[in-house]
Amino acid sequence: DAKxxxxxxxxxxxxxxxxxxxxxxxxxxxxxVYWYRQIHSQGPQYIIHGxxxxxxxxxASLIITEDRKSSTLILPHATxxxxxxxxxxxxxAISTNAGKSTFGDGTTLTVKP
Amino acid sequence: xxxxxxxxxxxxxxxxxEVILRCVPIxxxxxFYWYRQILGQKVExxxxxxxxxxxxxSEIFDDQFSVERPDGSNFTLKIRSTKLEDSAxxxxxxxxxxxxxxxxxxxxxxxxxx
Numbered sequence: 001d002a003k004x005x006x007x008x009x010x011x012x013x014x015x016x017x018x019x020x021x022x023x024x025x026x027x028x029x030x031x032x033v034y035w036y037r038q039i040h041s042q043g044p045q046y047i048i049h050g051x052x053x054x055x056x057x058x059x060a061s062l063i064i065t066e067d068r069k070s071s072t073l074i075l076p077h078a079t080x081x082x083x084x085x086x087x088x089x090x091x092x093a094i095s096t097n098a099g100k101s102t103f104g105d106g107t108t109l110t111v112k113p
Numbered sequence: 114x115x116x117x118x119x120x121x122x123x124x125x126x127x128x129x130x131e132v133i134l135r136c137v138p139i140x141x142x143x144x145f146y147w148y149r150q151i152l153g154q155k156v157e158x159x160x161x162x163x164x165x166x167x168x169x170x171s172e173i174f175d176d177q178f179s180v181e182r183p184d185g186s187n188f189t190l191k192i193r194s195t196k197l198e199d200s201a202x203x204x205x206x207x208x209x210x211x212x213x214x215x216x217x218x219x220x221x222x223x224x225x226x227x
Binding site (some may be wrong): 032034036038041042043044045046049051086093099100101102103104105 | 117126146150152155156157158161169202203206213214215216217218219220221223
């Protein structure tokens with residue numbers, strides 16, 4: 001699985017957009033970009049994923065660059081409850097082994113009032 | 114919304130004892146996983162399971178560990194003789210067989226070995 005690089009920490013004001021970057025310059029053509037978050041020691045919570053195109057769901061938007069070497073997770077209106085560690089993971093989706101997720105250190109997002 | 118569930122939420126055991134951690138994956142999912150997270154460290158992959166056999170395992174998953182799907186709903190992780198260093202959060206995950214195989218994680222079991 002490709003290695004990802006994320007900033008260790010970021011702050012965001014409540015109500016503002018949080019933009020979390022991720023570099024995955026060695027991503028392969030069959031790897032998806034997944035984002036999860038972990039609040040305290042709870043189980044990682046799935047946020048969004050994408051392959052090539054930008055994606056949006058009720059939680060967030062995912063912007064993937066055209067060369068797929070980086071992506072940005074956007075939380076459009078951050079709240080205090082969005083304070084968490086955010087993980088960017090690249091992972092083979094179509095596989096007889098249904099690939100494992102390799103977690104890095106993630107980005108600790110702190111949303112401030 | 115379907116969820117992965119895990120029991121117990123907290124397990125305390127003595128060193129050398131056997132523990133079984135239980136997971137109920139989402140009902141139509143076919144791939145199952147265990148991960149662990151030692152306090153303050155990264156989430157680490159332990160094992161994946163598909164079609165009633167182990168697909169992949171990490172170096173952590175040694176002979177002290179085993180997994181089983183004893184019936185159509187449960188997925189278990191057994192640690193035969195626990196060590197102090199097995200103290201961690203253990204997360205179960207599952208994925209359905211689709212073109213994206215999104216993994217969904219359970220809330221975890223906190224294992225404390227004394």
